Amino acid sequence: MENEEISPAALEAELKDVIIEALMLEDITPAEIETEAPLFVEGLGLDSIDALELAMALEERYGVQISEDPEENQKIFESVRSLGEFVARHRVK
Amino acid sequence: MSDSRPPAADGALPPSVSLSQLLIAPRAKGAPVAFARGREESFADLVGRVEALARQLRHHIARQRGSRFLLLARDSYDFATGFLAIARAGGVALLPPNRQPGSLARLLPTVTALVGDFSSEEAAGLPVLDPREVDPLPFAARGDDAGLDPSQVVAELFTSGSTGEAKHLEKALSHLESEVRTLEETLGPMLASGPARVFATVSHQHLYGLLFRVLWPLCSGRPFAAETPLHPEELLPRMAGAERCLLVATPVHLRRMIHRPELGELRGRLVAVFSSGGPLDRETALGVTERLGSAPIEIFGSTETGGVAWRRQHAEGEAPWSTLPGVEIALESDGRLRVRSPFVSDGGSGEGFVMGDRVEIAADGTFALRGRADRVIKVGEKRLSLPEMESALRTHAWIEEVALVPLEQAGETRVGAVVVLDESARQAAQRDRRSVLAAFSEHLAPDWDRVLLPRAWRLVDELPRDAQGKLPTPALQALFESRARPRIPNLEVQERSASRLVLAGRVPEDLAALEGHFPGHPIVPGVAQLVWVRDAAAGWLGRAPELRAVEALKFAKPLLPGHEFRLHLERGPEGDSLRFRFERTGEDGEPVLSSSGRLALGAEEPEA
Incomplete structure (x- = not known):
């Protein structure tokens, strides 16, 4: 698939767009989202509804399904970096 | 992905008991009470822990001459243990709606000790009793008295008021006991007969979760999930491992769940879905019906009134709400609903409670909801008084005027804030709008749940x-x-x-x-x-x-x-x-x- 060769940095940049778009975040640009900063609570300050929405957006866009283990999912949603690693490993589109 | 263990089988459903009689109920020692992955808690463990914890609590009550305890636990079984132990010791459980440092800080000075799981920072030097840490007393040592006193106040809940002040609400054991009995008598027959495991997406810290996922399951002998998974991807495989189950959910979760094919695979085994905590849109209600073969059972109520009415939506027309037995309703002159019932916290006055919801009552006593009469909205399943948050924002030095408004974002209600800044902040906002807005969010963050914070700002x-x-x-x-x-x-x-x-x-x-x-x-x-x-x-x-x-x-x-x-x-x-x-x-x-x-x-x- 055309996306398979995408670099981690390019995927992370794309994910920042996905986050802003899917969660309708205002007052923040992709450049302002730090790759390693926490997405939830402190850092970007996302909440539980965002987590549900983001999981749906990732599945729609990349065909990835998050784990059935809540602790594992917390690690996946830790930062843009961890999201990128997860998507790169599991994406089917 | 799939669970390799065979579906759990739970024998026969034991006879239902009253909440006040639960701890002395003639129930098998090994009867399952609660479960989580790789874990199952028995009736004997529950009773043994409650009795052991109650002893410790009585010590605190005797020494401190105070009987209020802050109860906050992530695990629903630990919560149940703590709740029953506090009642057993004659104390009152204060149920903070969340872990926000501001809500805890306000309540800590009013309590004798904390029950549940707390970091040392959260506990701020107060004694912590963790139900998980107690050594259960032997089952044979349980009390053989008459059970709990229904008239005793056992819990204090908190909710946002329409006038800008947070409200404290006392619940006597009888409020909870009579509602649990009514739920089993009214809704119990709609659940397929036989045992079923109760899963939930809602917190037990709120009344809906307290009743539906903890107390009703305890009294009816249905084991309940100790965990509260956030994502459908986590929840659905857990339900797939049960022979028969029920789900206590909110619209926010159901809206996402109907998009997952695994939901349809639970048809015939997920025998009832409850929804409360906000209006359930028709599309989601019908989506659940299509996949499971039965419509979700919606509950209308509030922290003040407890359960008021229930309904199941269908494809034709608007489904009316039917009051629960024992609930009397009347229309106020401004169209709002007055509720009298054994579950209403009205301080025993018998006046009932006037809700903020406008209704139309039909000749047959059913009613239709016609919007709120006040500026109280639901975000996620959380109630938010816009005036309350506006007052909090107005205390910020940079804010001259503010108005909050509900917004629709991706099918969910969210909060928007329109702000008039004072002169100094205006210049700061022109240079760095984000920092100014972040300061407002930080101002609210200690007290308000994160989902309630404004998502969009207009200066x-x-x-x-x-x-x-x-x-x-x-x-x-x-x-x-x-x-x-x-x-x-x-x-x-x-x-x-x-x-x-x-x-x-x-x-x-x-x-x-x-x-x-x-x-x-x-x-x-x-x-x-x-x-x-x-x-x-x-x-x-x-x-x-x-x-x-x-x-x-x-x-x-x-x-x-x-x-x-x-x-x-x-x-x-x-x-x-x-x-x-x-x-x-x-x-x-x-x-x-x-x-x-x-x-x-x-x-x-x-x-x-």
């Missing part, structure tokens, strides 16, 4: 008041129809009358609308100018203008970053059109026409 010169000085919700919502950054935050009113409005401003260099228009040569796009016109008109007319057409549009000279300009709006004599004109200040200080046009408006709404 305005004045709030869009109508001729009566009121703030119409549509005018506030209109400010959010386009994104924040294309706007000019500070337009100063220079002249304002019924027929004419003149605003002055400056095109900020960081305007988002400048992106891509055009690289190296930024100009304000015409469409952005029209958005400014529309927003200015919304504030002026007190309503979002319905645009029929844009006529005689002319762009003479471009507006560039750094340009000072004036926006003139003139109302046509019939009120059905609006002329606008952008003038920028020329190098000689004289106005230069930048653009102009005429907006044809829809008919004015009749005055309400």
Whole structure:
């Protein structure tokens, strides 16, 4: 698939767009989202509804399904970096 | 993905017992009470822990001469143990709605000890009793007295009030006991007979979760899940491992769940879905019905009233709400619902409670909801009083005026904030809007659950008041129809009358609308100018203008970053059109026409 060769940095940049778009975040640009900063609570300050929405957006866009283990999912949603690693490993589109 | 263990089998459903008799109920020692992955808790373990913990609590009560305990636990089984132990010891459990440091800090001085799981920072030096850490007493040591006293106050819950003050509500054991009994008698027959495991997406710290996922399951002998998974991807495989199950959910979760194919695979085994904590949209209700073969059972109630009514939506027409047995309803003169029932916290006055919901009551005693009479909204399953949050925001030094408004975002209700900044903050916001907004969020963060915090902010010169000085919700919502950054935050009113409005401003260099228009040569796009016109008109007319057409549009000279300009709006004599004109200040200080046009408006709404 055309996306398979995408670099981690390019995927992370794309994910920042996905986050802003899917969660309708205002007052923040992709450049302002730090790759390693926490997405939830402190850092970007996302909440539980965002987590549900983001999981749906990732599945729609990349065909990835998050784990059935809540602790594992917390690690996946830790930062843009961890999201990128997860998507790169599991994406089917 | 799939669970390799065989579905758990749970024998026969034991006879239902009263909440006050639960701890002395003739129930098998090994009867399952609660479960989590790789874990199952028995009735003997529950009783043994409750009795052991109650002893410790009695010590605290005797020493401190206080019987209030803060109860907060992530695990629902630990919570249940703590709850029953506090009741057993004759104490009152304070149930904070969340772990926000502000809510905890206010309650800590009023309690003797904490029950549940707390970090040392959260506990702030108070004794912590963790139900997980106690050594259970032997089952044989359990009390053989008459059980708990139904008249004793066992819990205090917190909810947001419509007037701006948070409310404390006392629940006697009888409130909870009578509601649990009513639920089993009324809704129990709708659940397929036989044992079933109860899963949940809602917290036991709120009344709905307390009753539906902890107390009713305990009394009816249905084991309940100790965990509360957030994602459907986590929850659905857990339910797939049960032979038969029930789900206690909220609309937020059900809206996502109906998109997952695994939900349909639970047909015949997921025998009932409960939904409460906010209105369940028809699409989701019918989506659940289609996949599971039975409609979700919706519960209407509040922290003050407990359960009031239930319904199941169907494809034809609006399904009415049926009151639960024992609930009496009446219509107040302003259309609001008064509720009297054994579950209502009314301090024993018998007056019941007048809800903020407007209703229409049919001849057969069923009713339909007709919106809120106050400014209280639901975000996620959390109740938010907009006036309460507005008062909190007004205490911030940078905020002169603020109005909050519900917004629809991706099918969920969220909060938008329209703010008039004080002079010093205005300049700060022009330099760094984000930091100013972050300061407001931080101001709220200690007290409010994160989902309740405003998602979008609009900084305005004045709030869009109508001729009566009121703030119409549509005018506030209109400010959010386009994104924040294309706007000019500070337009100063220079002249304002019924027929004419003149605003002055400056095109900020960081305007988002400048992106891509055009690289190296930024100009304000015409469409952005029209958005400014529309927003200015919304504030002026007190309503979002319905645009029929844009006529005689002319762009003479471009507006560039750094340009000072004036926006003139003139109302046509019939009120059905609006002329606008952008003038920028020329190098000689004289106005230069930048653009102009005429907006044809829809008919004015009749005055309400």
